[in-house]
Every structure is written in C-alpha cells, then in structure tokens.
Amino acid sequence: xxxxxxxxxxxxxxxxxxxxxxxxxxxxxxxxxxxxxxxxxxxxxxxxxxxxxxxxxxxxxxxxxxxxxxxxxxxxxxxxxxxxxxxxxxxxxxxxxxxxxxxxxxxxxxxxxxxxxxxxxxxxxxxxxxxxxxxxxxxxxxxxxxxxxxxxxxxxxxxxxxxxxxxxxxxxxxxxxxxxxxxxxxxxxxxxxxxxxxxxxxxxxxxxxxxxxxxxxxxxxxxxxxxxxxxxxxxxxxxxxxxxxxxxxxxxxxxxxxxxxxxxxxxxxxxxxxxxxxxxxxxxxxxx
Amino acid sequence: xxxxxxxxxxxxxxxxxxxxxxxxxxxxxxxxxxxxxxxxxxxxxxxxxxxxxxxxxxxxxxxxxxxxxxxxxxxxxxxxxxxxxxxxxxxxxxxxxxxxxxxxxxxxxxxxxxxxxxxxxxxxxxxxxxxxxxxxxxxxxxxxxxxxxxxxxxxxxxxxxxxxxxxxxxxxxxxxxxxxxxxxxxxxxxxxx
Numbered sequence: 001x002x003x004x005x006x007x008x009x010x011x012x013x014x015x016x017x018x019x020x021x022x023x024x025x026x027x028x029x030x031x032x033x034x035x036x037x038x039x040x041x042x043x044x045x046x047x048x049x050x051x052x053x054x055x056x057x058x059x060x061x062x063x064x065x066x067x068x069x070x071x072x073x074x075x076x077x078x079x080x081x082x083x084x085x086x087x088x089x090x091x092x093x094x095x096x097x098x099x100x101x102x103x104x105x106x107x108x109x110x111x112x113x114x115x116x117x118x119x120x121x122x123x124x125x126x127x128x129x130x131x132x133x134x135x136x137x138x139x140x141x142x143x144x145x146x147x148x149x150x151x152x153x154x155x156x157x158x159x160x161x162x163x164x165x166x167x168x169x170x171x172x173x174x175x176x177x178x179x180x181x182x183x184x185x186x187x188x189x190x191x192x193x194x195x196x197x198x199x200x201x202x203x204x205x206x207x208x209x210x211x212x213x214x215x216x217x218x219x220x221x222x223x224x225x226x227x228x229x230x231x232x233x234x235x236x237x238x239x240x241x242x243x244x245x246x247x248x249x250x251x252x253x254x255x256x257x258x259x260x261x262x263x264x265x266x267x268x269x270x271x272x273x274x275x276x277x278x279x280x281x282x283x284x285x286x287x288x
Numbered sequence: 289x290x291x292x293x294x295x296x297x298x299x300x301x302x303x304x305x306x307x308x309x310x311x312x313x314x315x316x317x318x319x320x321x322x323x324x325x326x327x328x329x330x331x332x333x334x335x336x337x338x339x340x341x342x343x344x345x346x347x348x349x350x351x352x353x354x355x356x357x358x359x360x361x362x363x364x365x366x367x368x369x370x371x372x373x374x375x376x377x378x379x380x381x382x383x384x385x386x387x388x389x390x391x392x393x394x395x396x397x398x399x400x401x402x403x404x405x406x407x408x409x410x411x412x413x414x415x416x417x418x419x420x421x422x423x424x425x426x427x428x429x430x431x432x433x434x435x436x437x438x439x440x441x442x443x444x445x446x447x448x449x450x451x452x453x454x455x456x457x458x459x460x461x462x463x464x465x466x467x468x469x470x471x472x473x474x475x476x477x478x479x480x481x
Contacts, residue, residue, distance in 0.1 A: 011460075014467030017375075018441035019382040020448040044367045046470045048479040051374040053442055056423040059332035062345055066323060069352045076353055078314060081360040253417050 013039060017046040060242050060250075063224060064271065182206045186287025192216060192265065193281040200263055202286040208255040209286055211263055213241070214248050219267055226268040227252070228276055230283075231259035240272050241265070261286055304369035311359040319356055326370075327352060330377040337381040337445045347384055351377045382445040426476035434469030437462050 009032050015021055016029050033039050179185060182203035189199040196216035202209035211227070219225050227238030236258070243249050254263075265282035266273075302310075302318075304325050310318035330351050334344035355373055362372050427435050433455065440451045452462040 008460075011463045011467055014438075014465075014470050015441065015448045015463050017470065018438065018448075018466055019379055020441040020446065020451065020466065022447055022449075044371070045474055045479075046467075047367055047371040047375055049470050049474045049477060050378065050442060051368070051371040052419070052477050052479055053423060053438075053473075054333040054374040054378065055329045055370065056420045057332045057336045057443070058329040058419070059335055061327035061331040061348065062341075065327060065331065065345060065348060065352075068349050069323065069327075072349065072353045073316075073319065073356045076357050078312070078356065079358050079360050081312065 010036075010039060013042045013046055017043055017050050060239065062271075063240055063242065179203055179206060179208065179210055184287070188285055188287065190282060190284040194267075198263070198265070198282050198284050200284055200286055202257070204257070204287070207257050208253060209257060209263070210251055210253050211284070212248070212251040216241075216243065216249065218243065222270055223267050224270050224272065226266055226272050226276070227254075228264035228266065228280070229254060229257065229260035230262040230264045232261075233259055235264060235276055236260065237272065237274070238263075240268075257286070305362075305364045308355075308359050308362045308369050308372075309364075311356060312362070322355060322369075322373075323352060326355070326373045329370075329374060333374065333377050334381045336443050337378070338385055343384065344381075347377070347381050351380050354380075378442070385445045422477065426473050429476055430469050430472055431465075433457065433461070434465045434472065437465040438469045438473070441466060 009029065012021065012025070012029050016026065019026075021029060033043065179201050182205055184205050185201055185203045187199070187201055189197060191197055192213070194217050197214050198211060199214075200209055200211045216225070225241040225243070227241055228235040229238050230236075238252070238254060241249055241252075263282070263284040263286065264276065264280040265284075266276045266278045266280050268277060302321070304322065307318045307321045307325075311322055327348065331344060331348040334347040334351075335341060338344045338347065351373070354376060362369065427439070430438070436455055437448075437451055440446050440454060441448060446454070448462045448466065449459060451466075452459045455462065
C-alpha cells in the first residue's frame with residue numbers, strides 16, 4: 001500500500017509516539033509502519049523527542065525500588081536475541097528484517113504475568129541506601145558545595161578542585177546562577193544534630209530553594225532521612241533523602257515553597273511517613 | 289551510535305547503549321548502571337502519568353525488569369537506549385492508566401498505602417532541573433495548540449480524541465498539531481537524526 005493511498009495515516013506518527021491512539025488504531029498504524037520506511041524513520045526521531053520530555057520529569061526513584069528490581073531480575077530469564085527475520089519473529093510479519101518496528105518497542109504488555117509472578121513481593125533488603133555508584137551525583141554534590149561556598153566556608157566544609165568537578169560545575173552552574181542572581185536570594189545553614197551540615201539558598205520571587213547536605217551520618221538501620229517543608233499550615237513531605245554510598249547526597253531543588261519557612265529533616269521508617277513521627281534532627285530556616 | 293565492538297574496557301565511559309548490550313549478555317554490573325541512568329526517569333514519568341506513587345512504583349519495577357529481560361532486542365541502529373527505555377515506560381504507564389482495572393486497584397492500594405511517602409513534587413535534583421529548563425524553553429516555542437496537544441497526550445496519557453474534546457478542536461487538527469509540535473521540539477532540542 002503506497003503512502004499516497006493513505007494520506008491520512010502519515011499524520012498519526014505524533015499521536016502514535018505519544019501513545020494517544022486507541023488499540024485498534026495503534027494496531028492499524030503498526031501494520032502500516034511495517035511497510036513504510038519513512039514512517040519508521042519519523043517515529044524513531046520523534047521517540048528521541050518524547051524521551052527528552054520523559055527525562056524532564058524524572059524524580060528520585062524510591063529507595064526500595066532497587067532491591068525489588070534486583071530480586072526480580074535474579075529470577076528472570078532473559079530473552080535470546082532474534083536471529084534472523086527469515087525464521088520469522090514471533091509475530092511473523094517482519095518483512096524488513098531487523099528494522100521491524102516492534103523489535104524496538106515495548107513488548108511489555110503481553111508478558112505481564114511472567115514479569116509479576118515471581119519475586120514481586122520480595123522484601124527489600126533493609127532498603128538501605130543504595131550501594132550503586134553515583135558518579136554524577138557526586139559531581140552534583142560538588143557543584144552545590146561550590147555554589148554554596150559562601151555558606152560552606154563558614155562551616156569549614158572542604159571543597160575540592162579537580163578538573164572533573166570543575167567541568168561538572170560549569171555544566172550545572174546555570175541552575176545555581178539563576179537562583180544566586182535572584183534579587184531576594186537568601187543563604188542559610190544549620191548543623192544536623194546527628195552530624196553534618198545543611199545549607200540552603202532560597203528565593204521567594206523564584207519560589208524555590210536549593211538544599212545541600214555535607215557530612216551526614218548514615219541513618220540507623222532500616223530507617224531513612226525524610227525532608228519536610230515546614231510552615232504555619234504544617235509539614236509537607238519533600239520525600240526521602242537519597243544517600244550515595246560515599247560522598248554527599250545530591251543537592252535538591254525545592255519549588256512551590258508555599259508558606260514553608262523551615263526545612264526539616266527527620267529519621268523515619270525506610271518507606272517514609274506521611275507526617276513527621278520523630279523530633280527533627282535539623283531545622284533550617286529559609287529567608288522570609 | 290556506538291556498536292558493541294567499540295565498547296572496549298576503559299577506553300571511555302560506557303554509554304547507556306554499551307551498557308544495554310552488556311546487559312543482553314547477562315552482566316549485572318551493566319544492569320546496575322542502566323538502573324542508575326533510567327530508574328529516576330522511568331519512575332518520574334510513571335508518577336507523572338499515574339499520579340499514584342504506589343502504582344508508579346509498580347510500573348517502574350515492571351519496566352526495569354523488562355529492560356533486563358528484553359535487552360537482547362535493543363538495536364542501537366534504531367534509536368537511543370533512552371528512547372527505547374522511555375518508550376516502554378510510557379506505553380506501560382498509559383496502558384495501566386487506561387485499564388478498567390486501574391480504578392479498582394487504585395482504591396485498594398490507597399487503602400494500604402498509609403505508610404508510603406507522599407512524594408510531593410516539590411523536590412528534584414539539579415540535573416533534572418537542567419533538562420527541565422531546556423524542555424520548558426522549547427515547549428515555549430510551540431503554538432499553544434501544539435503545546436497543549438503534546439503535553440496532554442504525553443504527560444496525561446490522553447488519547448487524541450480526548451485531547452480534541454478537551455481543546456474543542458477537530459480530530460484532524462489535534463493529530464497534525466501533535467506531529468508538527470513534536471517536529472518543532474525535535475529541531476529545538478537538537479535530537480533525532
């Protein structure tokens with residue numbers, strides 16, 4: 001079927017990569033894709049675009065996710081590679097060899113039972129801070145340390161000058177720069193009762209704050225640090241603080257400050273709490 | 289686009305594409321790196337679409353295990369590792385949001401989710417902020433109709449007929465705006481080929 005015979009189908013590439021087609025249309029479009037190299041090319045390009053949209057809403061993954069994934073991976077057999085189109089993919093319609101679109105897309109739906117039957121409920125191993133190497137996080141930590149130097153120097157916090165850190169700094173400086181150049185930027189710092197320091201830069205006009213921690217002790221076994229935005233109307237969770245195996249946690253950008261006046265930190269169960277359940281080990285005032 | 293042959297040890301920092309090709313060989317260390325790269329984006333996207341943290345976490349877990357399981361099917365000739373993983377994540381999250389089951393599940397989960405952190409969207413890392421600013425800048429370059437069509441479909445998981453109804457414009461217009469909006473984003477972001 002030529003493209004001219006289906007003038008309309010082409011325009012569906014955008015809706016397709018947004019997963020905005022209903023199942024019947026999706027299937028029909030995928031049939032068309034198998035025969036339309038130009039469409040496949042366009043879909044591939046637009047998927048790079050949507051993947052950037054996805055990355056822009058990244059959040060810190062919950063601490064217990066890694067253990068859950070690892071437990072399941074340990075009991076999940078991997079698919080062998082598809083050897084040759086001649087032998088037919090499972091779908092049997094890969095007429096254009098390895099370039100068939102489905103080879104690159106989520107085949108995830110049909111296998112849900114297999115993916116779920118084993119290990120999904122395995123208890124996380126203490127949900128301790130992940131041991132994975134957080135190279136970029138460490139850089140981010142240094143970037144914040146440097147940007148917060150005005151605060152940190154007073155506390156005797158060590159800053160390093162290796163080339164990598166400088167490079168990372170220049171990449172990330174833009175974020176800090178915007179905050180630092182706000183007319184009403186304030187700096188604050190405080191000691192964490194259980195060890196370490198916290199520093200904050202905040203701006204009411206930008207409605208955001210950057211919080212940085214140095215020298216924090218590991219939380220007690222089975223516990224986690226949880227951040228709070230505290231104000232007259234109560235405490236809002238800022239999520240669990242992810243701690244790398246070594247070095248300082250990533251600096252955190254908090255936005256939508258609302259009526260919050262103080263950054264709080266408490267020790268909570270590994271999965272966190274809805275409201276603080278222990279006495280804060282840090283009360284860090286923001287500028288007001 | 290790197291090929292497995294060039295992924296020599298210590299020659300340079302392995303790309304996500306290199307890592308995926310090693311995951312296909314059963315390499316758990318490579319999978320750890322893939323996890324570190326993509327767990328945050330996968331969870332964040334699922335959270336954005338599903339809203340419910342417990343469901344988002346389930347979807348993220350399923351997707352990341354699926355990355356392990358199907359790594360041999362990743363073909364760097366057809367796109368980046370990021371596009372491959374995030375396509376899976378988006379499809380899965382949207383399928384979940386559209387399934388009838390989801391509504392019931394959600395109530396059950398909310399009932400037992402009292403101990404789960406309320407992941408307020410008030411915090412993010414500095415790295416994400418950079419990406420976010422780039423995207424915001426480029427979204428700002430779209431027409432309002434392009435921008436709304438793309439974001440309602442991609443971030444809210446709406447079908448294009450639903451988007452058309454919300455925006456009170458013809459179906460054909462929404463289809464076209466999604467496509468040319470994404471094309472304009474592509475040029476602004478400098479991604480794709």
